[in-house]
Amino acid sequence: MITHGTEIKLFSGNSNKDLARAIAKELRMDLADVEVGRFSDGEINVHIGETVRGRDVFIIQSTCQPVNDNLMELLVMIDAVKRASAGRITAVIPYFGYARQDRKARPRDPITAKLVADLIQTAGADRILTMDLHALQIQGFFNIPVDHLVGGPLLFKYFQDKVDEDFVVVSPDVGSVTRARNVASKLGCSMAIIDKRRPKANQLEVMNIIGDIKGKKCLMVDDMIDTAGTIVQGAEALFNNGAKEIYACCSHAVFSGPAIERIKNSHITKLVVLDTVALPEEKKLDKIEVLSAAKLFALAIENVYQDKKMSDIYNNY
Numbered sequence: 141m142i143t144h145g146t147e148i149k150l151f152s153g154n155s156n157k158d159l160a161r162a163i164a165k166e167l168r169m170d171l172a173d174v175e176v177g178r179f180s181d182g183e184i185n186v187h188i189g190e191t192v193r194g195r196d197v198f199i200i201q202s203t204c205q206p207v208n209d210n211l212m213e214l215l216v217m218i219d220a221v222k223r224a225s226a227g228r229i230t231a232v233i234p235y236f237g238y239a240r241q242d243r244k245a246r247p248r249d250p251i252t253a254k255l256v257a258d259l260i261q262t263a264g265a266d267r268i269l270t271m272d273l274h275a276l277q278i279q280g281f282f283n284i285p286v287d288h289l290v291g292g293p294l295l296f297k298y299f300q301d302k303v304d305e306d307f308v309v310v311s312p313d314v315g316s317v318t319r320a321r322n323v324a325s326k327l328g329c330s331m332a333i334i335d336k337r338r339p340k341a342n343q344l345e346v347m348n349i350i351g352d353i354k355g356k357k358c359l360m361v362d363d364m365i366d367t368a369g370t371i372v373q374g375a376e377a378l379f380n381n382g383a384k385e386i387y388a389c390c391s392h393a394v395f396s397g398p399a400i401e402r403i404k405n406s407h408i409t410k411l412v413v414l415d416t417v418a419l420p421e422e423k424k425l426d427k428i429e430v431l432s433a434a435k436l437f438a439l440a441i442e443n444v445y446q447d448k449k450m451s452d453i454y455n456n457y
Contacts (some may be wrong), residue, residue, distance in 0.1 A: 147261055148445055149192050149226075153201035153217060155210040156418045159234060160200040164433030167441065176213055184212050186220045197226040198441055199267075203237035203256075204417040205396065211237060211256065215263040222264030230267040230444060231260055234416035234433065235364075235392045239274035242281075257281035271416055271433065271442055272363045287450055289440055291391035291414050292361075294431055296323045296446040298412050299387065303327050306384065308356045310334060310349075312374040320361045332358070334374045354382035364392035365413070368399035376390040379407040392416050393430075395423050403428065 149172045150161030164171050173189030193341055201214040214231060224392070241252035253275070260268070261284055268282055271289040279286040299307075307329045311320035313336055326329040330390050332351025358378050365371050365388075375386045386407050393413035395403075403411060413419070414433045424430075439453040 147195050149195045149197045149221075149439075151188075151191075151197065151199045151217060151221070152380055153199070153210060153213040155202045155204055155213070156234065156415070158418060158433070159202075159415050159434060159437075162415075162432055163200060163232075163438045163441070166435050174217070176217065177327040178221045184209070184216050186213075186216045186217045187422050188220050188224055189354065191224070192221050193225040194227040195201070195226050196230075196445055197221045198230045198232050198444075200234070200437075202417055203233060204235050204392075204394065207237045211259075214361030215259055216258070218263040226357070228266045229369070230269055230441075231265040231440065232437065233268065233270045234437065235394075236270050236278070239278055242275035242278055243361075253278050254281045259301050267444065269444065270416040271414075271435070271437075273428075274363055285365070287440060287444065289433075289436060289450075291416070291433060292319065292323055292326070292438075294414060294433060294436060295361070295391070295455055296326050296369040296443055297410055298389070298431060300327065302387075303329055304357075306356045308332050308353055308358050310351075310353065310360045310374070310378065312336075312360045312362050312370050318360050319363060323359075334360075334377055336370075336374075349377060349381050353378055355384050357385040358383045360388040362388070362390045363410075364394055365390045365399065366394040367397045368402040368406075369393070371411075372402045372408070383429065385409050387412070389413065391433075393419055399423075400425065431440065 149173050150164050151172050154176055175187040177185045195294040199217050201327055203211045218229055238252045238256045249268050267284055272291050280337055309320050309324035309331050311317045311333045335350055337350050347436045360374055371388050378386050387410050388408050391410040391414045410427055415430050417432055443450055
């Protein structure tokens, strides 16, 4: 373990360079020199271009699409700095992939989130810094410290000026109730829940809405949007039940498959997301607003380095 006064080294993989640069800028430092390339057969090749001996190393890498490539990049980078005698290695994972596979939903299912946790620890990480895990119990899959950030304060701050007596926070499903309740409490408004069921995999049927949303401005809150089926069908249900305006927000804009087309043609007025997953130009729409989580991650990195408590970083939000 490091002692105070040891130099910070901030590395980035290829998954989200823009966020890594923004975090480095907030910390008033440069990203450390690293080459992350490929051999002709696709194998990942990493070369650390400066000394990390005894340093406090932070490796920023979301395990988003392409998930397996980005995960492997993270593992190889951790191994590289470990073998170069880094003092402490923190894996900064803004979006933690495989988090939905956190339990055995059916017989003979894998618990892949636990497998990924084991791989990261085996590679040599001493600490994890992440945001809005899909399942909070994943923190317990690690035998090393996990600092779990929440994106809610960044998101609800955007909507504060829209809040009035007609504003309602909506949970798009039962699993997001706690998250929606926390946002509703911060905004000082009422809450509703969309009750749904899935007849088959990837098929969603909205059953009813618990709460008064007729003539209201609704804000749906979720941790991630993948194919956008849940959020778009939820917006349709709210619209059909008399909602006046429909907003949505999430921390992780995965946006795979038909997501962008669905969002484009939906009843959602504005979708606000964080930049934990890089959003390419072809996935940008006028109705999608991207907020930066760089300052929050920078403050968290600084607190990890200085051994300060994490709750202090939310005082400004």
